Amino acid sequence: xxxxxLNDIGIVVFAASGALLGVRKDFDLxxxxxxxxxTGVGGGILRDVLLGITPPTSIQNWPPIVVxxxxxxxxxxxxxxxxxxxxxxxxxxxxxxxxxxxxxxxxAIDQHASAFAATLIGLLTAVGGGILRDVLxxxxxxxxxxxxxxxxxxxxxxxxxxxxxxxxxxxxxxxLVVGTVVATGxxxxxxxxxxxxxTAPSGLWRRH
Amino acid sequence: xxxxxLNDIGIVVFAASGALLGVRKDFDLxxxxxxxxxTGVGGGILRDVLLGITPPTSIQNWPPIVVxxxxxxxxxxxxxxxxxxxxxxxxxxxxxxxxxxxxxxxxAIDQHASAFAATLIGLLTAVGGGILRDVLxxxxxxxxxxxxxxxxxxxxxxxxxxxxxxxxxxxxxxxLVVGTVVATGxxxxxxxxxxxxxTAPSGLWRRH
Amino acid sequence: xxxxxLNDIGIVVFAASGALLGVRKDFDLxxxxxxxxxTGVGGGILRDVLLGITPPTSIQNWPPIVVxxxxxxxxxxxxxxxxxxxxxxxxxxxxxxxxxxxxxxxxAIDQHASAFAATLIGLLTAVGGGILRDVLxxxxxxxxxxxxxxxxxxxxxxxxxxxxxxxxxxxxxxxLVVGTVVATGxxxxxxxxxxxxxTAPSGLWRRH
Numbered sequence: 039x040x041x042x043x044l045n046d047i048g049i050v051v052f053a054a055s056g057a058l059l060g061v062r063k064d065f066d067l068x069x070x071x072x073x074x075x076x077t078g079v080g081g082g083i084l085r086d087v088l089l090g091i092t093p094p095t096s097i098q099n100w101p102p103i104v105v106x107x108x109x110x111x112x113x114x115x116x117x118x119x120x121x122x123x124x125x126x127x128x129x130x131x132x133x134x135x136x137x138x139x140x141x142x143x144x145x146a147i148d149q150h151a152s153a154f155a156a157t158l159i160g161l162l163t164a165v166g167g168g169i170l171r172d173v174l175x176x177x178x179x180x181x182x183x184x185x186x187x188x189x190x191x192x193x194x195x196x197x198x199x200x201x202x203x204x205x206x207x208x209x210x211x212x213x214l215v216v217g218t219v220v221a222t223g224x225x226x227x228x229x230x231x232x233x234x235x236x237t238a239p240s241g242l243w244r245r246h
Numbered sequence: 247x248x249x250x251x252l253n254d255i256g257i258v259v260f261a262a263s264g265a266l267l268g269v270r271k272d273f274d275l276x277x278x279x280x281x282x283x284x285t286g287v288g289g290g291i292l293r294d295v296l297l298g299i300t301p302p303t304s305i306q307n308w309p310p311i312v313v314x315x316x317x318x319x320x321x322x323x324x325x326x327x328x329x330x331x332x333x334x335x336x337x338x339x340x341x342x343x344x345x346x347x348x349x350x351x352x353x354a355i356d357q358h359a360s361a362f363a364a365t366l367i368g369l370l371t372a373v374g375g376g377i378l379r380d381v382l383x384x385x386x387x388x389x390x391x392x393x394x395x396x397x398x399x400x401x402x403x404x405x406x407x408x409x410x411x412x413x414x415x416x417x418x419x420x421x422l423v424v425g426t427v428v429a430t431g432x433x434x435x436x437x438x439x440x441x442x443x444x445t446a447p448s449g450l451w452r453r454h
Numbered sequence: 455x456x457x458x459x460l461n462d463i464g465i466v467v468f469a470a471s472g473a474l475l476g477v478r479k480d481f482d483l484x485x486x487x488x489x490x491x492x493t494g495v496g497g498g499i500l501r502d503v504l505l506g507i508t509p510p511t512s513i514q515n516w517p518p519i520v521v522x523x524x525x526x527x528x529x530x531x532x533x534x535x536x537x538x539x540x541x542x543x544x545x546x547x548x549x550x551x552x553x554x555x556x557x558x559x560x561x562a563i564d565q566h567a568s569a570f571a572a573t574l575i576g577l578l579t580a581v582g583g584g585i586l587r588d589v590l591x592x593x594x595x596x597x598x599x600x601x602x603x604x605x606x607x608x609x610x611x612x613x614x615x616x617x618x619x620x621x622x623x624x625x626x627x628x629x630l631v632v633g634t635v636v637a638t639g640x641x642x643x644x645x646x647x648x649x650x651x652x653t654a655p656s657g658l659w660r661r662h
Contacts, residue, residue, distance in 0.1 A: 060390065060446075061446040063386065063390075064391070064392070064445055065390045065391060065392070065445070066390075066391065066392040066393070066442065066443040066444065066445050067443040067444055067445070067446075068389075068390070068397050068398060068443050069389070069390030069391060069392075070446060072389070072390060072397070073390060083296075087295060087296065087503060088499075088503065088508060088509055088510060088513065089508050089509060090298060090506060090508030090509075092296060092297050092298030092357070093296055093297060093298075093354065093357070093359045093360075093363045093367065094296060097296065097359075097362070097363045097366050097367070098359065098360050098362070098363045099360070099362070100360075100362040103362075103366070113446075114446050114447075115446075115447065117446055118448075146509065149508070149509070151509045151513075151514065152509075152514050152515070152516075154513070154514070154515070154516040154519075155509045155513045155514045158513050158519070159509065159513070169590075173381060173589060173590070174377075174381070174386070174387060174390065175386065175390075176384065176385065176386040176592065177592065178479065178590070178591065178592045179590060181484075181485070181488070182476065182479075182481045182482075182484070182485030182488060182489060182590065182591075183480070183481060183482065183485060184480070184481070184482040184485075185482070189484050189488070190484060234482065235482040235483040235484050236482065236483055237480055237481070237482050237483070238476075238477040238483075238486060238529075238530050238531075238533055239530075239531065240534075268598065268654075269654040271594065271598075272599070272600070272653055273598045273599060273600070273653070274598075274599065274600040274601070274650065274651040274652065274653050275651040275652055275653070275654075276597075276598070276605050276606060276651050277597070277598030277599060277600075278654060280597070280598060280605070281598060291504075295503060295504065298506060300504060300505050300506030300565075301504055301505060301506075301562065301565070301567045301568075301571045301575065302504060305504065305567075305570070305571045305574050305575070306567065306568050306570070306571045307568070307570070308568075308570045311570075311574070322654050322655075323654075323655065325654055326656075381589060382585075382589070382594070382595060382598065383594065383598075384592065384593065384594045
């Protein structure tokens with residue numbers, strides 16, 4: 039129950055980020071709702087395609103897409119307000135990312151994925167919607183560019199579930215909690231301290 | 247039989263639109279045939295991937311891709327002629343879109359998709375090829391930009407089949423006919439009257 | 455055994471090409487490793503999704519992604535050296551492409567794909583990673599632009615396996631060898647002689 043609510047919060051925040059990009063790119067109502075909905079549920083759809091869950095859960099049941107589309111509709115009308123909410127949105131997004139990473143890994147384990155596969159599929163669940171958003175908007179995915187830590191926390195959170203659930207006898211929910219705290223906590227820590235990964239060294243080697 | 251012919255017409259028109267974009271982008275022969283073929287059968291491939299039909303029908307059997315590639319080859323040699331055919335092409339495209347939307351929804355129902363899922367998968371069948379075309383050509387999908395109604399008619403046509411076939415006892419072919427007429431008719435109506443969806447209101451809210 | 459080594463060489467070369475593009479695009483460490491890994495194993499993942507092999511083999515087992523990520527890490531640190539290796543890289547890439555095309559077709563046959571489908575899936579296995587690389591880097595796929603022959607050799611090599619393994623009683627390994635030699639040989643021949651496919655004729659038809 040609590041997890042459902044938190045999951046819906048993740049969908050709302052992801053969808054809003056997609057809809058906002060659609061507004062910035064001058065998409066029409068349809069384009070904004072489409073990009074918003076796909077950003078909200080795209081990670082889950084990619085997860086299900088890789089796991090052979092067909093039709094994907096987020097399509098087979100209506101709530102996820104209705105939630106994502108409603109959030110996008112709110113953005114459509116009230117987008118100027120969202121710049122003021124930046125900090126709250128970043129916090130909710132960190133929670134959504136952590137939940138998507140761990141729930142994705144857990145669903146993968148249920149479908150007989152290996153710990154390695156579950157970790158990667160959890161990561162994809164967390165970041166897939168954002169990648170779809172950027173590809174559809176014809177931009178280089180934010181995720182690949184120098185920026186605050188995002189994918190690494192998702193990978194670690196998913197890894198906690200992937201490894202924990204396959205290699206220990208502790209109940210899965212413990213790993214879900216630990217993994218989500220790791221992913222969300224590391225994401226927020228990275229934001230607070232401005233942590234970044236390096237770009238490629240251009241001249242260290244064979245400069246002379 | 248009639249449906250097969252109409253379906254092939256849809257593939258031809260979609261493939262031609264992809265090949266034309268390839269010509270405009272200075273792709274070589276291979277690039278033009280590839281984009282053409284993927285635009286023609288891409289929607290059906292995405293549909294089959296989401297439904298777990300593997301290998302996808304459009305790949306397992308040769309006719310769809312041979313039809314799409316032949317159409318692209320004609321465009322390769324005779325592309326200057328196509329600007330004169332604009333109105334006929336728009337009409338055929340409207341028919342193809344309607345048929346893809348309804349047949350996609352119908353195939354989804356056969357694979358135990360919910361009415362909701364069947365509607366979305368029908369929509370994807372109709373618009374997926376065009377999205378693949380634009381992503382491969384490194385352009386923002388036409389579908390997301392302000393333009394004539396396209397996705398909304400496809401959604402409604404697919405919805406007629408999705409809801410009709412799961413919630414009524416009437417034979418499916420009736421819903422296929424009604425859905426196609428709705429989708430194609432609304433598309434043509436939108437073109438004739440220049441109907442468009444709005445973009446996001448920029449200043450209505452919190453101006454001053 | 456030999457085939458495994460050759461396959462790993464293919465993954466290394468593909469991953470390196472992805473990582474190099476990431477360096478050129480100023481991606482950070484994560485972005486470079488991600489694009490590298492996806493270029494290395496993306497073709498195999500797309501192949502498995504179309505064949506219903508879930509989770510995809512390259513995700514379920516760790517070696518392919520670890521190999522691809524390691525190669526990307528080497529590129530991250532030592533990328534200036536790679537420009538000097540251009541000819542060796544082209545040769546290894548031609549071998550990797552041939553192996554991916556034929557092994558992809560062979561795996562497809564094992565999953566009851568038709569000869570036609572196996573040919574296309576072999577092609578996709580060989581070129582899918584490069585397409586993912588270019589789409590993620592927001593560039594028009596190299597494969598679609600006028601350039602040295604690449605996809606056509608892959609298509610022919612995959613076709614040898616697809617047709618040979620379904621229509622003859624000779625053991626599959628013969629077709630794997632013949633197909634790889636055809637694909638790799640034609641690719642190298644095309645490079646040596648500078649073979650290219652034509653772009654669309656712009657004025658032959660209805661000039662004046």
